[in-house]
Amino acid sequence: MKTTVSVIKADVGGWPGHATVHPELMRTAEENLKKAVAAGVIKDFHVSHVGDDLELIMTHTKGEDSTEVHKLAWETFQKAADKAKELKLYGAGQDLLADAFSGNVKGLGPGSAEMAFTERKSDPVVVFMMDKTEPGAFNLPIFRIFADPFNTAGLVIDPSAHQGFVFEIWDIMEDKKVFLSAPEEMYDILALIGAKERYVIKRVYPKEGGPLPADEPVAVISTDKLYHVAGKYVGKDDPVAVVRAQSGLPALGEVLEPFAFPHLVSGWMRGSHNGPIMPVSVKDARCTRFDGPPRVAALGFQVANATLGMPVDLFDDPAFDRTRQQAEEIADYMRRHGPFEPHRLPMADMEYTTLPGVLERLKDRFEKV
Ligand code: F6R
Ligand code: MG
Numbered sequence: 001m002k003t004t005v006s007v008i009k010a011d012v013g014g015w016p017g018h019a020t021v022h023p024e025l026m027r028t029a030e031e032n033l034k035k036a037v038a039a040g041v042i043k044d045f046h047v048s049h050v051g052d053d054l055e056l057i058m059t060h061t062k063g064e065d066s067t068e069v070h071k072l073a074w075e076t077f078q079k080a081a082d083k084a085k086e087l088k089l090y091g092a093g094q095d096l097l098a099d100a101f102s103g104n105v106k107g108l109g110p111g112s113a114e115m116a117f118t119e120r121k122s123d124p125v126v127v128f129m130m131d132k133t134e135p136g137a138f139n140l141p142i143f144r145i146f147a148d149p150f151n152t153a154g155l156v157i158d159p160s161a162h163q164g165f166v167f168e169i170w171d172i173m174e175d176k177k178v179f180l181s182a183p184e185e186m187y188d189i190l191a192l193i194g195a196k197e198r199y200v201i202k203r204v205y206p207k208e209g210g211p212l213p214a215d216e217p218v219a220v221i222s223t224d225k226l227y228h229v230a231g232k233y234v235g236k237d238d239p240v241a242v243v244r245a246q247s248g249l250p251a252l253g254e255v256l257e258p259f260a261f262p263h264l265v266s267g268w269m270r271g272s273h274n275g276p277i278m279p280v281s282v283k284d285a286r287c288t289r290f291d292g293p294p295r296v297a298a299l300g301f302q303v304a305n306a307t308l309g310m311p312v313d314l315f316d317d318p319a320f321d322r323t324r325q326q327a328e329e330i331a332d333y334m335r336r337h338g339p340f341e342p343h344r345l346p347m348a349d350m351e352y353t354t355l356p357g358v359l360e361r362l363k364d365r366f367e368k369v
């Protein structure tokens with residue numbers, strides 16, 4: 001029987017503003033998931049947060065898109081949102097866009113990344129959680145993990161990783177997908193995923209003939225676009241990813257290595273700015289300066305018999321101090337541009353924010369030149 005890792009997240013209220021998640025919300029979620037373990041809905045869970053996003057990390061054997069598991073997540077978020085309303089937390093219930101649950105959280109506001117796989121003798125799994133950015137923020141690190149030999153030594157020197165990986169890339173504007181193979185089609189992959197606001201890596205698969213089944217993903221990224229759901233800007237769709245490691249896959253250290261570079265992502269203040277992504281421990285995953293800078297946390301698990309066990313907070317490590325320092329320097333540099341591009345996002349990306357309201361107000365004052 002396959003093991004499923006389901007990471008489902010939502011912003012159901014910030015403390016204060018959009019900074020972080022109140023411990024009472026975490027407790028509410030934990031209590032509800034504990035009951036679900038006792039009732040046999042899931043096997044194990046870990047509740048976490050990054051910035052204002054409440055993250056439910058769950059394991060079970062019910063496969064992806066299980067109505068039972070999605071319903072559990074939805075109800076857990078609702079309970080946490082009720083608590084948030086009681087405490088008058090900021091934006092209580094923000095991401096719960098539907099009035100009622102309808103079989104799957106997709107399209108209802110929460111984001112999800114799920115992966116069903118046959119457990120190996122030992123299965124290291126990393127859950128990445130980002131706040132104040134969008135799914136395309138994972139394009140660069142996921143590409144580097146599974147296709148860049150300067151990042152992942154195993155692509156060159158491990159015979160079982162040498163043949164490369166297949167990337168499932170989604171066009172999130174037109175709801176289309178394409179499978180491209182690395183290294184053969186590496187330049188095509190890059191041609192797409194460099195446009196990270198449109199083309200996002202959804203999954204990565206091993207190739208036929210390798211040590212892992214070619215139909216079971218080894219990485220999955222949430223690609224939920226809140227504004228497609230809500231029709232207007234209701235907060236960035238802060239993404240999560242699940243990545244498996246070792247034994248024919250990139251090693252744990254190769255999975256973490258791309259995050260030593262604080263690459264520019266879009267999001268940050270009002271979802272409208274480019275800024276560096278800063279790898280942090282969960283305890284430092286509070287978005288403060290200019291509502292950021294965008295953060296990423298990483299929890300490592302040794303999945304065993306569909307249970308998670310204890311997490312290791314992987315960026316809680318001095319090895320990432322220099323990256324954080326560099327991210328702060330880049331934040332200073334970017335901030336000095338104020339409302340100017342490329343700190344502020346280009347017009348096309350601002351269409352989904354509150355800017356059109358400003359332009360609407362000015363439209364009658366424009367004269368012909
Ligand atoms: C970005 C984010 C925040 C808010 C900002 C304004 O994803 O959540 O930067 O956009 O704090 O929030 P409101 O409009 O709620 O006052
Ligand atoms: Mg928020």
Ligand code: MG
Binds near residue numbers: 011051052053132
């Ligand atoms: Mg958020």
